[in-house]
Amino acid sequence: MPSSPSTTPDFALVGGGIVGACLAEELSGRGASVVVLDAGEEPGQATNKAAGVAVPSLRYLTDPAFYDWLRHAKGDLDADVARLEPEFGAFSVARPILRALRATEADTHAEAIEGAGAGRWVDGDELAAAGPGLKLPDSRRYLLDEGGLMVDGRRYLDAVRRRCLAQGVTWAQGRAAREVREEGQAVSVLTDEGTVTADRVIITAGAWSSGKGLAEATGVRPQRGQMVVLRSDEKLNCILSSAYYLAPGVGDDVIVGATEEDSGFAERVTTQGIGQLLRFATTVMPGLAESVPAELRAGLRPVSGTGRPLVGAVPGRQRIFMSAGHAGHGLLSARCTGKGMAAGLIEDDWDALPYSMCPDHALGGAA
Numbered sequence: 001m002p003s004s005p006s007t008t009p010d011f012a013l014v015g016g017g018i019v020g021a022c023l024a025e026e027l028s029g030r031g032a033s034v035v036v037l038d039a040g041e042e043p044g045q046a047t048n049k050a051a052g053v054a055v056p057s058l059r060y061l062t063d064p065a066f067y068d069w070l071r072h073a074k075g076d077l078d079a080d081v082a083r084l085e086p087e088f089g090a091f092s093v094a095r096p097i098l099r100a101l102r103a104t105e106a107d108t109h110a111e112a113i114e115g116a117g118a119g120r121w122v123d124g125d126e127l128a129a130a131g132p133g134l135k136l137p138d139s140r141r142y143l144l145d146e147g148g149l150m151v152d153g154r155r156y157l158d159a160v161r162r163r164c165l166a167q168g169v170t171w172a173q174g175r176a177a178r179e180v181r182e183e184g185q186a187v188s189v190l191t192d193e194g195t196v197t198a199d200r201v202i203i204t205a206g207a208w209s210s211g212k213g214l215a216e217a218t219g220v221r222p223q224r225g226q227m228v229v230l231r232s233d234e235k236l237n238c239i240l241s242s243a244y245y246l247a248p249g250v251g252d253d254v255i256v257g258a259t260e261e262d263s264g265f266a267e268r269v270t271t272q273g274i275g276q277l278l279r280f281a282t283t284v285m286p287g288l289a290e291s292v293p294a295e296l297r298a299g300l301r302p303v304s305g306t307g308r309p310l311v312g313a314v315p316g317r318q319r320i321f322m323s324a325g326h327a328g329h330g331l332l333s334a335r336c337t338g339k340g341m342a343a344g345l346i347e348d349d350w351d352a353l354p355y356s357m358c359p360d361h362a363l364g365g366a367a
């Protein structure tokens with residue numbers, strides 16, 4: 001789609017976290033004119049709090065189509081790392097990922113793990129070599145995957161946003177959308193600073209996407225995640241994924257993440273949450289007892305009723321779309337979502353996105 005010669009942009013995006021940023025880059029890369037309206041003083045909410053494991057979670061093995069899509073997403077993310085880091089600086093650390101599974105869990109998923117090529121089982125000396133400094137209980141089974149990746153959300157978003165700006169995307173901070181209204185052949189976004197009109201609007205407002213006046217009744221809600229950044233002399237040779245995870249940060253720190261809590265929009269760290277994370281960290285890596293907690297974080301992941309992102313037209317609307325609900329895999333899947341959605345919006349080809357993510361299908365006509 002060529003950029004329209006009028007001042008009406010082809011697309012206005014409501015929300016400039018990593019999901020909005022990747023979509024904006026994909027749309028403008030295909031020749032569309034794009035405006036991003038973001039409510040915050042700086043772009044990103046959940047994205048800025050996240051640093052974590054950007055590989056498909058084994059919890060999705062029971063949904064092969066979605067798991068395959070996440071694997072594909074990992075390929076797109078790896079390509080982003082290769083493309084953007086030389087230009088904008090490091091936002092990731094590549095390390096093998098070591099997963100600790102309960103025996104029952106390992107047995108239940110053994111076939112699917114093998115089928116998906118999600119790693120190989122290790123024990124004894126090989127396990128000790130994979131995770132020096134770790135104190136790992138014998139009661140668990142250990143799966144090692146060489147393709148682990150930790151991504152720092154704030155740095156990743158900064159790189160994608162700068163690429164957007166270089167491609168001519170208009171990006172406005174401090175522009176909270178109060179209402180999105182279809183009006184004939186265009187859509188109006190009402191903000192306190194005036195109205196922006198676009199050919200089509202996409203709600204990419206993370207946990208706030210189902211707010212009043214936006215993609216109401218689509219059921220996207222916040223899930224709090226707390227995280228601790230530790231300064232330590234201990235070196236982590238792998239990413240350890242168990243009840244929580246330990247991962248090496250981009251600066252030589254250690255990331256301990258992350259809680260999954262249903263606590264509404266209360267975006268704050270709590271003694272209980274941080275306590276659980278620190279207990280986990282010092283149990284699996286006793287050397288971290290001498291580390292210094294350098295940063296405590298809490299962010300709100302956007303989650304939908306199906307646990308899958310909702311990507312496509314808002315039910316009942318012609319020109320209002322949404323891309324939200326990326327839960328604990330938004331860093332992993334934002335690029336793949338952006339590519340699939342841009343193909344859908346511009347070429348009317350939605351096949352790259354799993355059908356389970358179609359809002360109309362996922363909401364069963366309830367919205």
Ligand SMILES: Cc1cc2nc3c(=O)[nH]c(=O)nc-3n(C[C@H](O)[C@H](O)[C@H](O)COP(=O)(O)OP(=O)(O)OC[C@H]3O[C@@H](n4cnc5c(N)ncnc54)[C@H](O)[C@@H]3O)c2cc1C
Binds near residue numbers: 017019037044327
């Ligand atoms: C502690 C933690 C750990 C995580 N770990 C991982 C991990 O290991 N791997 C992984 O892949 N993912 C992880 N995630 C999840 C990932 O961070 C999210 O899925 C992703 O950041 C969601 O991006 P988003 O753009 O949808 O939302 P956000 O980053 O929240 O961005 C939403 C944007 O919308 C804007 N906005 C809101 N309302 C309005 C409005 N009315 N008008 C205009 N703008 C608005 C906000 O200002 C914000 O900039 C983690 C998240 C947390 C909190």
